[in-house]
Amino acid sequence: MQKTTLISIILLVLFCSCKQQNQEIMEPKKTIVRKHPKSISFHFEKSKEWLAKNIDSTQIRIALAVNRTDKTNIPKMDSIIVPKDLTGDIEFYLSFPLEVPYLKDINKIIFFSYPTQTFAAYENGDLIYTGPTNMGRKKDPTPTGLFFTNWKAEKTTSTFNDEWDLRWNFNIANKLGVGWHQYELPGYPASHSCLRLQEKDAKYLYTWADQWILKDDENILVKGTPVIVFGKYDFDAPKPWLQLVQNPKALNISADEIAKTTKPHLNSILAEQKKREKQPIKG
Template sequence: MKKLFLKQSLLYTLFFALLLTSCKKDSEKINDQNQTGSSQTISQEEKSDSLEAKAEEKESIPPAIQENGFYNAFAIPKDKKQRDSLYAIFSKKYTERERYAILALNRLDSKSKWNSDTLVVPVKIDTTLMAYSPFPMQLDVLSEVKKFVVFSYPIQAYAVYSNGTLVKWGPTSMGKKAAQTTRGLMFANWKKKLAISTVKSEWKLPYNFNIHNTHGIGWHQYDLPGYPASHSCLRLLMKDAMWLYNYADTWILNPGGATKKANGTPVLVFGDYPWGKRKPWRNLLNDPNANNISVEEMTNLIQPHVDKMVAEQTNREKVADSIQSAKAMEAKTPIEEPESAN
């Protein structure tokens, strides 16, 4: 009887042990499931937070065009793919003539269109550029000067006046810091449709017009990278170089070409570029008149040279008239043939 009782007790003990083990496993399984579910919930929440963060980040990225008033900033990313994508938008939004004008305002040509991290873009595009002229529209001090060309180093721009009226202006790239363009009053000398640079023979200079013969300085077409980059010459866009090539008058030389008889169109180069500082045309984003040169400033620059310019102009007209008269007389004079011997 005692043995039977012990056997039953042992069986009950084993049964309860098995039951406890089973309960423990079930409990662990339930806990694991709860933890897995909780982990999945946390993961989903984190994913949701991440998506929201990305959405916020995307919304915080500035637009390509940042509106500032009269001029807008067209931001250009560094990444090439993004730049190409942005250029597609740029090309779709603006016509070819409008793009040309925008680049010109930023002292760039089409070759150097992305040589900047920001483009200054007018709200209203004037493809003649005259609406954005930093030069005065009228200068009475030049009323007696028939043709006058001026280059501003500070804003890297040129202007053309006819009897004091502004007829054209545009961008330029003048001498870099180590090879700056000579300042002061000069006169147009000789011109050549395709000149070869004296610095490097590989450099071809279309529509070159010399203004300083001994220094070899002239204006011509060449790359406009958005800052002063030349070896003392005055770089222009192709259209501007062609226009000025046909506009300005050359010098007149004495027979044989050794000496000068008359000067050509007067050219004034003035001012200093803000080396190492913000590009002046970027200031238009804050103030649309930031680059404007006042009538008073221009008058003070030009006034000391007026008498010389008028005197040279008068002399050239006299020389030119004299040459024309001589040619006319020559054309009218019959050529006498020598009498033939009988």
């Protein structure tokens, strides 16, 4: 009788375990609802004239992103590039692909593209957030390669000028003092090697990305969210996004390019991710 009961318990445990595994396997992937524009094409407009007749905040946000600028600097531009159809979500007018299957095992990762001056955040291969950036100027280029988010602060003071307030600052290279933060976007690489963002974008990434976990004052226990900065910017050529008027796909970054950029760093990224997953959840 005891032997029969023991066998029954083992079979029940195995059944429940298999059922749970099957449920996990069968759990559908979360669907991201996106608003597609009817078409994607770009043309030039006089900046002040266009702003005077467009007050829709969503459309203005798209125009700012396309011109890699902000509300303060766009009126200073003589002409700007504007999509003909502004009814879609912002990701359809920028450079990064909506999905990258190669990233499916990476919980969180951020990319900054130097040549397109755009950034993108992915969760398991799905694009969840994107926007414009102004990276390091020719004299002070932003370093490229793999980084991890370190410490963050809602407000810090620039080491270059103590009159510059940097909001939503998230460091990615502690010894170099490089990170992303909110600061003016004149519409071209102008920073002292940091990654300038609009305030809304800087705040989003500030909240979304993970900080490092320190073992003590000198040692890192777990690194933060992986950040890959890639590509080169031609400082002697016209702004790359001007090409969009002739070819709306001129700056498109393919999923294969992201995979190729990520591949040399994949093992390091997954190793750090595994370390984080092993950390106890703080209540």
